[in-house]
Amino acid sequence: MAGEHPTGQRGLFTPFNVVAGIILLAGGVLTVMRFTGGLAAVTALDDNNPWGLWIGFDLLCGVALAAGGYVTSAGAYIFGLKRFHAAVRPAILTAFLGYALVVLALHYDVGRPWRLPYPIFVSPGPTSLLFEVGLCVFLYLTVLFIEVTPAAFEWLKLTRLRALVVKLTLVLTIFGVVLSTLHQSSLGALFLIAPGKLHPLWYSGYLPVFFFVSSIFAGMSMVIFEGTLAHKYLHHKMDEAHKAGTLNVVLSFGKAAAFVMAGYFYIKIIGLAADDNWHYLATGWGLWYLLELFGFVAFPAFLYALGVREKNVRTIRVASLFAVLGVVLNRLNVSVIAFNWHLPLSQWYVPSIYEVGTSVFIVTLGIVAYKFAATHMPILHGHPDFEYEH
């Protein structure tokens, strides 16, 4: 195998490391361009479209797909479903990295990172939804950081600190669920201010509900999808307990995701009826909307159900991919594609190659950080010096 040492250890120049290294280097150049040349140097943003790919993909999709942290920990610690134990640490790690990268991406969009504490500590705007989102993300990122520390403390053999944090698990989980409920829905509520800009098929008074409910199955789907990748590329890091628990997690999360997605599909139809938007379905935008609703909600819900019935893990994993893509498509539709839909084509926002490059850089940063943590810390396996309780 390329890059394999005679001792069995892999060398530094594996295909993954080389590709990731090139992307990170390019990301470094883009970062310099962004913070020396301003938004105009790297983005296609303008007064009509002040929010682009960095908000639509990095922030909205990042937050939705990081929902696996609160969903999994709530299942394991609040509802007492111990069979999800194997999924908790990878889900919490994914959520922590997801939120950390959301904040990082926000720096690229907002600029002047040294003023990050201002909205919370210096000049808060408590009547603004953005303030609520900012406060929740700040608090939840702190919660996730504390939740992820037991694995780091086990790795660093800081026994006392680990014991202290483990005692806080239930409180942190409850705090995480409350904060997630608040800001997942508020991200949808942000768009309530723009009924004239967002296409009526996506605009609804129920947007906060849609965002919150979709975050639940987005989180579960991401746990399944990320577990699939971990099984493929980090199988050697998993212990028997983790491998044994995986089937249970996939089947249970697949079943829950199928039911929540069916409910989501249903309330989306109710949303259409509540605003009497049926006539838009016969337009081009309607076809695009139906593709999102049937191709990336109803279809994966059915696939999940089929996989759970047949106990077919492969089908469930394919469904999770469609569900994740569906959530990404939905967030991009709301924030970018169907936003300013009435503008002439010449004024449409198309992200620049640098914006796309920065997003790829940020995702790669997350993958590299996950790989580092999963390789060095007891994420996919128990630490021999500690009982497998966290």
Added chain:
Amino acid sequence: MEPDFYTLQGFMTHVKGVIYVLMAGGLVGIPLFWKFLAGRDEKKRTY
């Protein structure tokens, strides 16, 4: 063909009527989906 509405009440009556029909559909459809989803689960004795 979309019906014309001349009053808010006319609009709400129409919209609410459609939602009631959808609710009835959901009351039938969602349990059926659950039956499809969990139909092959092993029965658990709860007594």
